[in-house]
Amino acid sequence: AQSVTQLGSHVSVSEGALVLLRCNYSSSVPPYLFWYVQYPNQGLQLLLKYTSAATLVKGINGFEAEFKKSETSFHLTKPSAHMSDAAEYFCAVSDPYNFNKFYFGSGTKLNVKP
């Protein structure tokens, strides 16, 4: 089975600072890759996805992520954090042999300090 590792269960940044949330996956076959955001008491919302087109993917709310096959990584970045970015972020990958099945990381809670 595919595994997804998100380094850092909690990340804290100051407002205006760079946001970097890390995600690594285990498959040798490049899967589809996703980042989702979850606000308290809400479902997950798709931020962006990589499905074998451009390796640098831009998403909503100013987030972007870069697929690096050699590093099996798909880190999420945002140049300048806003208070409204405080939430939990999940990296997800598709099963390389069944693109209809998805595996999620354990999540990273982003705290934004004023």
Next chain:
Amino acid sequence: DTGVSQDPRHKITKRGQNVTFRCDPISEHNRLYWYRQTLGQGPEFLTYFQNEAQLEKSRLLSDRFSAERPKGSFSTLEIQRTEQGDSAMYLCASTSRDHTDTQYFGPGTRLTVL
């Protein structure tokens, strides 16, 4: 689109009782997924349907769990003889025929087993 809806949003039950949750996907979405999310973890795949056919079940889905999607529209997830370890958020997601990699999540049903 009205989004994916789930009912109830919260359920408190006593150990040993049966519970049933409902998910209404986005209209005409043909795939429907159930996930379980426990505190501090990402969503774990439970099962998914394509139309009314249940295509895959996770080993996490014990015999006490059953899911149905009788008419290929809404789905129900039933847990029989609930245990305290079943306490979790149960998430539903759906995808369309044209964008099978983009999941739209509902707000979840939070189950507490006393």
